[in-house]
Amino acid sequence: MSMRIAALLTLLAALSLVPQPASAATGLRVSGTQILEANGSPFVMRGTNHAHTWYASRTSSFAAIKAAGANAVRVVLSGGRWTPNTADDVAGVIALCKQNRLICVLENHDTTGYGEQSGAYTLDQAVTYWIGLKSVLTGQENHVVVNIGNEPFGNNAVTPGWTQATSAAVTRLREAGFEHLVMVDAPNWGQDWQGVMRDNAATVLAADPRRNVVFSVHMYGVYDTAAEITAYLDAFRTAGLPLVIGEFGHLHSDGDPDEDTILAQARSRGLGYLGWSWSGNGGGVEYLDQVTSFDPARLTPWGERLFNGADGVRATAREATIYGGGSDTGPPTAPANLAASGVTASQAALSWTASTDDTGVTGYDVLRAAATGSFAVAGTSATTRFTATGLSPSTTYRFQVRARDAAGNTSPVSNTVTLTTTGGSGGDGCTATATVQSRWGSGYVVQPVTVTNTGDSATTGWTVTFTLPAGHTVTGSWNAAVSVSGQTVTARNLAYNGRLAPDAATTFGFQAGHPTGDTSAPIGYSCATAP
Known part of the structure; x- marks a missing residue:
């Protein structure tokens, strides 16, 4: 035995005595x-939730969610509380996620509200469902996160x-x-207001031999x-534990979430978030739809x-x-x-010359702004044409356009166009x-506010004004652009x-706060239309 081989064997023997980390x-x-x-x-x-189990035919939503800028989608599945999603169906969902370059968070909704809501499944039943899908999930670890059960406990012990x-x-x-990376939801309908997940997350992580669990809070x-x-x-940051905001x-109905702080804090901390939800909400929470009737051109x-x-x-x-994301750092x-x-x-029709990009x-x-003011995204287009609608008469607007590529890079803005509507x-x-x-x-919710065209010809726009009590x-608000001056509210x-045909109607709604004990309501609803 040479001295080199002997030294190598000695080194290997020494290494064998060093405690090894949990398997990667x-x-x-x-x-x-x-x-x-x-x-690494x-x-x-960054993305949204999609209620696939109730809208299994809405497969075009995956492409639309990607086009809206998302890099991930949380997909609602059921193992039997609702019509079960079969292995073939789940394989199709994964294929759609991969085709549209989305990380796929698959969640079992059967557990929602266990202990408080009739018919809810246990987490153990949810695991049985996942085991039944193992054949289509194995090999997808780069693309799929397994969210064991949605909001797996209500508020009851x-x-x-x-x-x-x-x-x-x-x-x-x-x-x-x-x-797979496993995601677990908090109790208290996901909101963890009792701090159970917050205080015991480390225990759950330690129970996983692979130490590969991310915790999900729902913020409403x-x-x-x-x-x-x-x-x-x-x-969670102090504890050094991984967290995402799985819904918000x-x-x-239980209050007014501070979505601005949720988004700003998630961005500054590098935390993931998934808003609820793309479309199809009912039961009085239709305002949580992000697009109307699954139409990506109708953002709410x-x-x-x-x-x-x-x-x-x-x-x-x-x-x-x-x-392929991250490797392309050059903007269009x-x-x-x-x-x-x-x-x-x-309205006004806009057109421009196409951008170019390596990928x-x-x-x-x-982007749209008032005559003086900051630009904000007014809409998106897959082509070099766009019709800006919902403009106010005799008003000056400024427009710009920027391009996006597959890696999420954005171009410098175009030239600025200034126009004044008639x-x-x-x-x-x-x-x-x-x-x-x-x-x-x-507080209170006013819904619906019903706007009806009482004229003999179609309209292209409407404005409703009303007065808030002191x-x-x-x-x-939802389904309208709302501005407030003093106690006067204008909804456009x-x-x-x-666009409303004669005798046609549409609705919008809003939420308001008021001093405790005040039961008064807005008054003086008036309406005007544009031809």
């Missing part, structure tokens, strides 16, 4: 507070509790051979102040905020490197020759009626609901 994760994995891809690149989820049941579910998945009415949001996020909205106010607003999806999402060239034509009282231009953002005579008239749908101690404030149509 395959595919997506956690490291401290971060989610990493297999190559950080991945921050049950045995075993969240910590024990979640630890057992993760352990059983690993024993069945799953190597419990998180209506910046202090509550930052305190919860701080707890701009309004909810919530959709505009999530996808196109400050710290939103389009501004912050970066495609996973497994799909700026669109050129932006011009306007066909300007009326309520291809995926779409354009159209004067509107007001059409033949309309009416506006309103209903206070619900009240609570400090001390009342608008805290959110959006791009998709301004």
Whole structure:
């Protein structure tokens, strides 16, 4: 035996005595507070939820969600509480995610509200469903996150509790051979207002032999102040544990979430977020739809905020490197020759010369501003043409366009076009009626406000004004662009609901706050239309 070989054997023997770390994760994995891809690149989820189990035919939504800028989608599945999603169906969902370069978070919705809602499944039952899908999930660890069960406990105490049941579910998945990144939801309908997940997340992570669990909180009415949001996020950062905001909205029946702080804090901390939800909401929470009737051209106010607003999806999402994202850092060239034509009282047609990019231009953002003011995204286009609708008569606007590529890079903006819409005579008239749908101690929801064209010809836009009682404030709205001056509120149509045939109607709604004990309501609803 040579001295070199003897030395090598001695070194190997010494190394065998060094404690080895838990086995490394395959595919997506956690490291401290971060989610990493297999190559070590950080991945921050930016996207939405899609209610696939109830709308299984809406397969075009995956491409639309990608086109809106998302890098991930959380997909609702069922193992039997609703019509079960079969292995073939789930394989199709994964294929759609991969085809559209989305990381696929698959969640079992059967567990929602267990202990409080009749028919809810246990986490153990959810694991049985996942094991039945193992044949189509194995090998997808780079692309798929397994979210064991949605909001797996309500507010009632049950045995075993969240910590024990979640630890057992993760352990059983690993024993069945799953190597995926596992996501677990908080109790209290996902909002963890009792701090159970916050205080016991480390125990659940330690129960996983692969140490590959990310924790998911759902932020609705419990998180209506910046202090509550930052305190919860701080707890996970201090503990060095990975967290995502798996659901949140701009309004909810239990209060008014502070979505601006949620988005800003997630961006500054590098935390993933997935808004609820693309489309198809019912039961009084239709305002959580991000697009109307699954039509990506009809973004709602919530959709505009999530996808196109400050710290939103389009501004912050970066495609996973497994799909080629991150390697392309060069932006497209700026669109050129932006011009306007066909300007009326309520709309204008825009056109421009196409941008170029090494990996291809995926779409354009159209930016709009008042005569003086900041630009904001007014819409998106896959082509070099766009019709800006819902404009006000005799008003000056400025427009710019920028291009996007597949890696999420944005170009410099185009030249600026300034235009003034023509004067509107007001059409033949309309009416506006309103209903206070619900009240609570400090606020109320007015829905629907019904706008009806009472004239003999079609309109291209409408404006509703009304007066808030003293001390009342608008805290959110949907299906209308709302502005407030003093106690006077002005609601204008959006791009998709301004055109009304004679006798046709549309609706919008809003949420307001008021002093405790005040049961008064807005008055003086009046309506005007543009021809």
